[in-house]
Amino acid sequence: MIERTTRTLDERSHTAPFGFKALRYIFPDHWSFLLGEIALYCFIVLVATGTYLALFFDPSTAQTVYHGSYAPLNGAHMTEAYRSTVRLSLDVKAGLLIRQTHHWAADVFVAAIALHLMRIVFTGAFRKPRELTYYIGLTILGLALLEGYLGYSLVDDLLSGMGLAIGYGVALSIPLVGANLAALVWGGPFPGDPAFWSRMYIAHVFLLPILIATLIALHLFLVSSLHHTQFRGGRKTEKRLVGVPSFPGQAPRSLGLMFAVFAALFLLGGLVQINPIWIWGPYHVADSTNGAQPDWYLGWLIGALRLMPSFDVVIAGRTLVPNPFWGGALLPTAVFGGLFVWPALERRFTRDRHPHNLLDRPRDAPRRTAFATAVLTFLFIVFVAGSADRAYVLMGWSYATQIDVYRVGVFVVPVVSYWLAHRICVELLRNERVEASRHAAELEAEQAAGGG
Amino acid sequence: MPPVSRRALLAAAAVVVALLAANGLAAGGTGDAGGEQVSLIQRGAGLFAAGCSQCHGMNGAGKQKPGPVGGVNNTAGIGPSLRGVGALAADFYLRNGYMPLQSPYEQPRRSRVLFSERDLRALTAYVASLAPGPGIPHPDPAQGSVSKGLRLFTDNCAGCHQIATAGGYLPDSVAPPLEQDTPREIAEAVRIGPNLMPKFSKSLLSDRDVDSVIAYVQYARSPDDRGGWSLGHIGPVPEGLVAWFVAGIVLVAVTLTVGRRIA
Numbered sequence: 001m002i003e004r005t006t007r008t009l010d011e012r013s014h015t016a017p018f019g020f021k022a023l024r025y026i027f028p029d030h031w032s033f034l035l036g037e038i039a040l041y042c043f044i045v046l047v048a049t050g051t052y053l054a055l056f057f058d059p060s061t062a063q064t065v066y067h068g069s070y071a072p073l074n075g076a077h078m079t080e081a082y083r084s085t086v087r088l089s090l091d092v093k094a095g096l097l098i099r100q101t102h103h104w105a106a107d108v109f110v111a112a113i114a115l116h117l118m119r120i121v122f123t124g125a126f127r128k129p130r131e132l133t134y135y136i137g138l139t140i141l142g143l144a145l146l147e148g149y150l151g152y153s154l155v156d157d158l159l160s161g162m163g164l165a166i167g168y169g170v171a172l173s174i175p176l177v178g179a180n181l182a183a184l185v186w187g188g189p190f191p192g193d194p195a196f197w198s199r200m201y202i203a204h205v206f207l208l209p210i211l212i213a214t215l216i217a218l219h220l221f222l223v224s225s226l227h228h229t230q231f232r233g234g235r236k237t238e239k240r241l242v243g244v245p246s247f248p249g250q251a252p253r254s255l256g257l258m259f260a261v262f263a264a265l266f267l268l269g270g271l272v273q274i275n276p277i278w279i280w281g282p283y284h285v286a287d288s289t290n291g292a293q294p295d296w297y298l299g300w301l302i303g304a305l306r307l308m309p310s311f312d313v314v315i316a317g318r319t320l321v322p323n324p325f326w327g328g329a330l331l332p333t334a335v336f337g338g339l340f341v342w343p344a345l346e347r348r349f350t351r352d353r354h355p356h357n358l359l360d361r362p363r364d365a366p367r368r369t370a371f372a373t374a375v376l377t378f379l380f381i382v383f384v385a386g387s388a389d390r391a392y393v394l395m396g397w398s399y400a401t402q403i404d405v406y407r408v409g410v411f412v413v414p415v416v417s418y419w420l421a422h423r424i425c426v427e428l429l430r431n432e433r434v435e436a437s438r439h440a441a442e443l444e445a446e447q448a449a450g451g452g
Numbered sequence: 453m454p455p456v457s458r459r460a461l462l463a464a465a466a467v468v469v470a471l472l473a474a475n476g477l478a479a480g481g482t483g484d485a486g487g488e489q490v491s492l493i494q495r496g497a498g499l500f501a502a503g504c505s506q507c508h509g510m511n512g513a514g515k516q517k518p519g520p521v522g523g524v525n526n527t528a529g530i531g532p533s534l535r536g537v538g539a540l541a542a543d544f545y546l547r548n549g550y551m552p553l554q555s556p557y558e559q560p561r562r563s564r565v566l567f568s569e570r571d572l573r574a575l576t577a578y579v580a581s582l583a584p585g586p587g588i589p590h591p592d593p594a595q596g597s598v599s600k601g602l603r604l605f606t607d608n609c610a611g612c613h614q615i616a617t618a619g620g621y622l623p624d625s626v627a628p629p630l631e632q633d634t635p636r637e638i639a640e641a642v643r644i645g646p647n648l649m650p651k652f653s654k655s656l657l658s659d660r661d662v663d664s665v666i667a668y669v670q671y672a673r674s675p676d677d678r679g680g681w682s683l684g685h686i687g688p689v690p691e692g693l694v695a696w697f698v699a700g701i702v703l704v705a706v707t708l709t710v711g712r713r714i715a
Binding site: 112 | 598599600602603606607610611612613614615616618619620621622624626627629668671672675676677678679680681682683685686687688689691692694695696698699700702703704706707708710711712713
């Protein structure tokens with residue numbers, strides 16, 4: 001059947017050489033190569049569910065009074081954006097299932113990208129000739145964070161409004177250009193011009209998804225044109241790739257994973273509540289709720305805002321750098337900047353400019369592994385600090401003490417984890433060398449005994 | 453000042469009460485209602501002297517600085533005067549176990565009430581007798597409206613108590629979750645403003661408004677919940693945990709299974 005299909009296609013498009021090449025494409029056998037695919041399938045779910053939501057969502061800040069099926073909101077003043085989201089959640093058929101699946105898919109999408117990125121960093125997969133693939137992947141991650149933030153903000157519920165207020169504060173804090181930038185994006189002082197909603201909407205449902213989809217296509221094109229990397233061992237060399245072909249090897253594997261992702265996301269969407277906006281209520285500028293939090297993937301920014309000691313850069317009585325800049329703008333710039341220059345830095349440090357198709361195991365590059373572990377623990381502590389208020393309310397741990405502990409830990413723990421990771425890598429390598437020499441000696445002894 | 457255990461305070465109070473009771477019996481007792489009120493106040497005075505006067509002063513006059521003062525707004529360490537707080541405040545602080553406090557430096561929290569119903573009434577009557585003050589309120593949430601309550605709660609309460617009444621963080625203290633509060637306790641707290649909570653006058657929140665707020669707080673305990681397991685209505689923190697530890701683990705397990713070379 002496949003043969004017939006390809007022949008039919010080839011007679012009309014002359015694409016058979018591509019088709020055969022694609023079917024013969026070799027995938028390495030290792031689970032960690034599938035993490036990026038989880039993200040890909042989440043993206044498909046996001047586009048599909050998002051399209052359904054867009055059929056009912058009205059991105060308007062026009063004021064309205066609620067008279068709908070949810071009695072506690074009756075008579076409440078709200079925007080059309082919020083009203084239509086409540087309606088699509090509670091009155092539209094399958095609306096809540098699709099909305100919750102969309103939100104879960106976003107949470108898992110970024111988690112899968114993060115895991116995929118860790119695999120890339122810890123195995124040195126970003127090295128020549130794959131830097132471009134890596135930069136594109138990082139850009140997708142950055143856009144995904146922004147896309148998620150816009151989705152969270154568009155609804156105009158209580159959490160949306162508080163999130164936007166924080167975003168506005170961070171935008172204002174950018175030195176020199178902040179005030180103009182915020183005015184440009186918001187179209188005026190917070191909460192901004194109604195056109196701000198149109199801007200968020202077109203970005204969320206059109207510009208960013210198209211951009212992400214294009215970058216995913218480029219990413220996959222580069223992956224396949226350069227071929228996959230693979231771990232050392234067996235017959236694998238820098239030149240020879242060992243694995244399974246797309247068909248019949250990889251296709252069922254990948255399809256199975258796709259259905260597993262769909263199943264997991266829709267099960268969560270149907271069984272576990274996420275962002276019950278009808279309970280949060282609509283946002284008005286003076287309103288707030290204690291314990292408002294961003295979705296997990298922006299938790300590190302909230303954590304950084306909390307951990308940063310209170311100080312501004314004031315020159316001659318004028319505040320040049322207000323406090324939110326450090327945690328809200330400088331940290332993400334530094335983290336993404338660091339990730340972008342990492343391949344170049346590593347080339348310079350190791351003086352290794354050769355192309356690499358074979359991956360390192362984490363232990364093979366102890367310093368890289370140790371440094372990545374340190375960065376990861378740093379970000380993890382900043383991230384955990386973001387939920388210190390909830391830990392205080394639920395566990396009774398003093399908030400001030402928690403922040404003090406995190407302020408110290410955020411410097412100490414990465415240093416310790418650097419040392420520990422480095423040590424483990426070195427010991428594992430040493431152990432391997434000992435095992436290898438013992439093995440060689442045993443062989444030698446065997447041969448000597450056999451020969452004598 | 454070393455913290456005095458609540459049990460020790462209560463034991464002392466019990467001794468005083470026993471002595472007073474014996475005194476009352478010796479005097480022959482009284483039968484009429486006014487006399488009963490008097491004996492209740494007397495009993496309360498004894499309990500107060502033993503259990504409360506250490507911080508609140510003899511006759512509830514208050515002690516401005518029993519020790520060094522600290523905390524937010526310098527409220528910690530002060531035993532405020534109880535003249536004029538009325539039965540309303542006494543009823544609130546005693547029935548939810550906020551008082552007696554082990555140390556005047558800690559935030560009063562809901563805890564087990566160790567007084568008997570009779571002792572509670574006696575202490576409340578005694579505090580009310582110190583000076584004219586507000587009586588115990590009788591809210592009726594059935595008269596309130598949940599939707600109005602939601603709006604009032606969002607405007608006045610959610611900033612500290614969280615929109616779904618799950619409680620929240622404040623500098624050096626906690627805005628408690630409202631899962632257990634009785635309508636009477638809520639109505640009392642609104643008028644008192646315990647700890648860092650602002651005091652809401654009747655012109656700011658009428659008694660009818662308070663009825664609505666209570667109706668909403670009661671509604672929020674088991675709201676019209678859809679979409680499955682609610683994760684406690686505290687937002688993205690538990691959601692992130694589910695994304696990582698449920699979806700994340702399951703999907704990585706799937707990659708481990710399908711990623712393995714079979715042949």
